Amino acid sequence: MYVSPIREPLIRGEKDYSQVTKDILAPMAGKPTRYWYMGITLSSAALLFGAWATFMTMYYGIGTWGLNKTVGWGWDITNFVWWVGIGHAGTFISAILLLFRQKWRTSINRSAEAMTLIAVACAGFFPLIHMGRLLLGFFIFPYPNTRALWVNFNSPLLWDVFAISTYLLVSLIFWYVGLIPDLGTVRDKATTKIRKAIYGFLSFGWTGSVKQWSRHETVSLILAGLAAPLVLSVHTIVSFDFATSVIPGWHTTIFPPYFVSGAVFSGFAMVLTLLIVARKALGLEEYITVNHIESMNKVIILTGSIVGIAYITEFFMAWYSGVEYEQYAFLNRAFGPYAWAYWIMMTCNVVTPQLFWFKKIRTSVVATFIISIFVNIGMWFERFVIVVTSLHRDFLPSSWVMYKPSLVEVGLYVGTLGLFFTLFLLFIRVFPVIAIAEVKSVLKSTGSFKKTGHHE
Amino acid sequence: MNKSYITAYYTDDDDLLKGIRQLKEKGVEIIDVMTPFPVHGLDKAIGLRRSRLSRVAFWGGTIGALIGFFFQAWVFTKAYPLNFGGKPYLSVPSFMPVAFEMAVLFAAFSIVFAYLIYFKLTPGAKPVIHDERSTDDRFLVVVKAGEPGESASIEKALSEAGAEGIKLKA
Amino acid sequence: MENITFKLTKKLKTIGFVMVAIGLLALAYGFIAGLGGDRIVANLHLNSFYFTSLGLIGMFFVAVHAISESGWQVSMQRVGEAMSLFIPIGGIIMLLVFVFGGMHHLFEWTHTEHLDEILLGKVAYLNQPFFYVRFAVFFAGWTVLAWMIRKTSRELDINGDIKYFNKLRKYSAFYVVFLAVSSVVSSWDWLMSIDAHWFSTLYGWYVFSSMLVTGFSVIVIFTYILKRMGYMQHVNDEHIHDMGKYMFALSIFWAYLWFSQYMLIWYANIPEETIYFYERIKHFDTIFYWNLIVNFAIPFLLLMTRNSKRVSSVVIPVAVIIFIGHWMDLYQLIMPGAVGYEAAGIGFLEIGVTIGFTGLFMLVTFFGLSKVPLVPKNHPFYEESLHYHTNY
Incomplete structure (x- = not known):
């Protein structure tokens, strides 16, 4: 296929195929570095804090939280939506960017998808624990039972059960199917018997024969075609949790696409935060280059601007609608007791990503890292603003209250952060962080030893 | 039925594609090709049907x-x-x-x-791996050796088509 | 060597002018038969909006691919550029309709002497001077930016300097950002404010998705016509395939937004919102349901397989169906509010006026195509577009 000479190579440095294998497998070999141990200690400590909070919630009930009669959803749902949102980048990168033939995705899709899986698992934890009895979590599935009752299929919360579990399962098989060939490589490169046995088991007997590959590509493509609408549907259904209600500030039709866009926005921010560190720590700077970062930053501008337009649209429509409750809900957001949260959200989500219009900023690794953290924070506050400001002043002024999280709620949040980083750190030791075969397949057309002229 | 076969490898995907076309012209029966990544156009060169x-x-x-x-x-x-x-x-x-x-x-x-x-891809399946580098940087071709007398000519065809490391296996 | 300059033949001109004549005839018929000012104005408004939006999407096609640095579509981008020539013409027609009494027929909020409490609350936004200011800003922005992109694209063609390519991308970014905002606000102004009491935050994006899928379908139709006439022979199955994928995906996207808006209003069941769909389901039920079948089910089922996206004999009919389908979509957005179920209908007036606009749009686009070389030879990605093939 012909590639215009003005396009910059995706992978830096003169590399042949075996060099690619060696570079990408390097982080898995040998003893972990000091930084890795430091990271896992820190994240395990956070996880322990979460375990304590989970125990408190289980033992004493959700009375240990800061929720009250008016504010029935607080940090738990905020965290749930935040994590699901972060879980959108991985499948977006591997499915939608695959369909759009964005080849730069090959360097980041593996780790982004792993991130997705972990983030969705963290997300699922919150509704489960909010139900108060983790062990009775299976009640949410429709199964024949002695109560002769089925679940309520008219409830968006139940749609969430289906959406999140489908998303988790489909992302998992998508990720694993993509991983099989690379696990075959790990198996064949393994130096110890035990490693060979483990990766032999995990690689499902992969040989890389032409027919396996050909069908593998078909499967990936169809899965991408299925996962693309799935990504959209998941955050759409999460937005339905709010938008099907009649609560001012929640019931608005723009929620589905706006939530999806916000999810991709926060997901890319998290991918950037993690990969900017990981590429340095793992020595993969020639694979995850500044070009990759720049491309991701462009996605951040796009989705961030969509989110910005949605904020303004909502605000305008609240006034335009002529509904006084709606008008009040938005004035309360911007100028009420939680105004600080609103303005943090506005600054982080609407203003900071606009800095990426400058090429200097969007190609600067340090600036990108800082802005990505801003976006992570901003998107957390977006969910906080939506959940809490709409609830804390309801239709009856006598029931107006403020909401403050308790230490247990903080513990649950920190705990999921710990879980996220712990599992990610384990992931980079156990699996290849970059899709080896996919990088090889684009190396010639976009790598630095690309040939001139066209070969078809 | 003679079950012996010959393996040989290429180190470049473009050479592989060229070689496969030459082998096909010469009527060498290709059993399989193992590659480290999906080579664009190889499925067509081998004559695979579109997936259903x-x-x-x-x-x-x-x-x-x-x-x-x-x-x-x-x-x-x-x-x-x-x-x-x-x-x-x-x-x-x-x-x-x-x-x-x-x-x-x-x-x-x-x-x-x-x-x-x-593809019988199941946990713990034990495949035949002809060359461990075929998941790294070698593009492995497996062809039928034919009758005992023919194998020499097939080996010659392979080396003419640019393949290396030609081995006869039973 | 293929012909790279398009000639606007006499035959094409005749067809175009006959179509415009049919449109004028239908308009005259509307007046003579006494179909009412509401209906005539609403029709002109519908079509001027519809075809302006096609022009906008034509340029959007060029701009969005320029900023995403894609190469495959470069050899087809002149079609999009030519379509954008219609933007100012659509604007002039729309303005004439507004100025010559159209405002009062279309928009309830212009009757300032008897506004109810809710509409009084919206006067700060829904008032005629501000409305015209917004109108002017939108059309000025679209026309100027589209002109700048066309001009730069032309300079790039003559010069081939990468500098012009970067300029093209810059203007394209401006255009996309401007369109992202203006398309939303203009749809509130020109469509949503017809039902002045009603509101929906998703509305602007819903309208934009409708514009998008139609615009892309029309680009395919024009490309196909050009190919049939012996031009643009380099456009092959792969290009058609990509356009087919766009049509397929965007039809699903449109249906997704339709469902999101409908479901949320249906579910929450707040009277001031449900009245909108109540009116349409009760009195415009045929078009309301056919809207979904034609714009979602048909493209979805027909374009599902890989092969059907690659052959013109499927893609082109589906493109035509989408073109008609989204006209219907616009009809059910405008007519219930602007005309009312007693007076509305689809007859010679509607069909004739649409044919007239189609003729005018064709003439303008073909005229635009005949003015510049049909392919941007010096575009840095032109070669990529010629040697374009992919495995999916």
């Missing part, structure tokens, strides 16, 4: 959507009709999300399982 996996996905998805929709319809009209917010028992719009998710779930799982089962 998309049909599996279509029917999987259709079945999933139908099950998803009619199960909900059955629950709310027959099994346990309950009034929710004054909506009709058969409230089609609110059955859509679950029906959609079921469609995707069924389609994705049917196609992945079809793929794994077809």
Whole structure:
């Protein structure tokens, strides 16, 4: 296929195929570095804090939280939506960017998808624990039972059960199917018997024969075609949790696409935060280059601007609608007791990503890292603003209250952060962080030893 | 039936494609080609048919959507009709999300399982690995050795087609 | 060597002018038969909006691919550029309709003497001077930016300097950002404010998705016509395939937004919102349901397989169906509010006026195509577009 000479190579440095294998497998070999141990200690400590909070919630009930009669959803749902949102980048990168033939995705899709899986698992934890009895979590599935009752299929919360579990399962098989060939490589490169046995088991007997590959590509493509609408549907259904209600500030039709866009926005921010560190720590700077970062930053501008337009649209429509409750809900957001949260959200989500219009900023690794953290924070506050400001002043002024999280709620949040980083750190030791075969397949057309002229 | 075969490898995907075309012209019977990554155009050069996996996905998805929709319809009209917010028992719009998710779930799982089962890709399967570098940087060709007398000419054809490391195996 | 300059033949001109004549005839018929000012104005408004939006999407096609640095579509981008020539013409027609009494027929909020409490609350936004200011800003922005992109694209063609390519991308970014905002606000102004009491935050994006899928379908139709006439022979199955994928995906996207808006209003069941759909389901039920079948079910089923996206004999009919389908979509957005179910209908007036606009749009686009070389030879990605093939 012909590639215009003005396009910059995706992978830096003169590399042949075996060099690619060696570079990408390097982080898995040998003893972990000091930084890795430091990271896992820190994240395990956070996880322990979460375990304590989970125990408190289980033992004493959700009375240990800061929720009250008016504010029935607080940090738990905020965290749930935040994590699901972060879980959108991985499948977006591997499915939608695959369909759009964005080849730069090959360097980041593996780790982004792993991130997705972990983030969705963290997300699922919150509704489960909010139900108060983790062990009775299976009640949410429709199964024949002695109560002769089925679940309520008219409830968006139940749609969430289906959406999140489908998303988790489909992302998992998508990720694993993509991983099989690379696990075959790990198996064949393994130096110890035990490693060979483990990766032999995990690689499902992969040989890389032409027919396996050909069908593998078909499967990936169809899965991408299925996962693309799935990504959209998941955050759409999460937005339905709010938008099907009649609560001012929640019931608005723009929620589905706006939530999806916000999810991709926060997901890319998290991918950037993690990969900017990981590429340095793992020595993969020639694979995850500044070009990759720049491309991701462009996605951040796009989705961030969509989110910005949605904020303004909502605000305008609240006034335009002529509904006084709606008008009040938005004035309360911007100028009420939680105004600080609103303005943090506005600054982080609407203003900071606009800095990426400058090429200097969007190609600067340090600036990108800082802005990505801003976006992570901003998107957390977006969910906080939506959940809490709409609830804390309801239709009856006598029931107006403020909401403050308790230490247990903080513990649950920190705990999921710990879980996220712990599992990610384990992931980079156990699996290849970059899709080896996919990088090889684009190396010639976009790598630095690309040939001139066209070969078809 | 003679079961012996010859393996040889290339170190570049473009050379591989050229070599395969030459071998095909000479009538050498290619059993398989192992590559570290999907080589663009190789499936056509070998003469593979287009995959029919998309049909599996279509029917999987259709079945999933139908099950998803009619199960909900059955629950709310027959099994346990309950009034929710004054909506009709058969409230089609609110059955859509679950029906959609079921469609995707069924389609994705049917196609992945079809793929794994077809190639017997299962945990712990023990494949024949001719060359451990074929998942790294070697493009391995496995051809039929033919009758005992023929193998020499096939080996010659292989080396003429640019292949290296030619080995006869039984 | 293929012909790279398009000639606007006499035959094409005749067809175009006959179509415009049919449009004028239908308009005259509307007056003579006494179909009412509401209906005539609403029709002109519908079509001027519809075809302006096609022009906008034509340029959007060029701009969005320029900023995403894609190469495959470069050899077809002149079609999009030519379509954008219609933007100012659509604007002039729309303005004439507004100025010559159209405002009062279309928009309830212009009757300032008897506004109810809710509409009084919206006067700060829904008032004629501000409305015209917004109108002017939108059309000025679209026309100027589209002109700048066309001009730069032309300079790039003559010069081939990478500098012009970067300029093209810059203008394209401006255009996309401007369109992202203006398309939303203009749809509130020109469509949503017809039902002045009603509101929906998703509305602007819903309208934009409708514009998008139609615009892309029309680009395919024009490309196909050009190919049939012996031009643009380099456009092959792969290009058609990509356009087919766009049509397929965007039809699903449109249906997704339709469902999101409908379902949320249906579910929450707040009277001031449900009245909108109540009116349409009760009195415009045929078009309301056919809207979904034609714009979602048909493209979805027909374009599902890989092969059907690659052959013109499927893609082109589906493109035409989408073109008609989204006209219907716009009809059910405008007519219930602007005309009312008693007076509205689809007859010679509607069909004739649409044919007239189609003729005018064709003439303008073909005229635009005949003015510049049909392919941007010096575009840095032109070669990529010629040697374009992919495995999916």
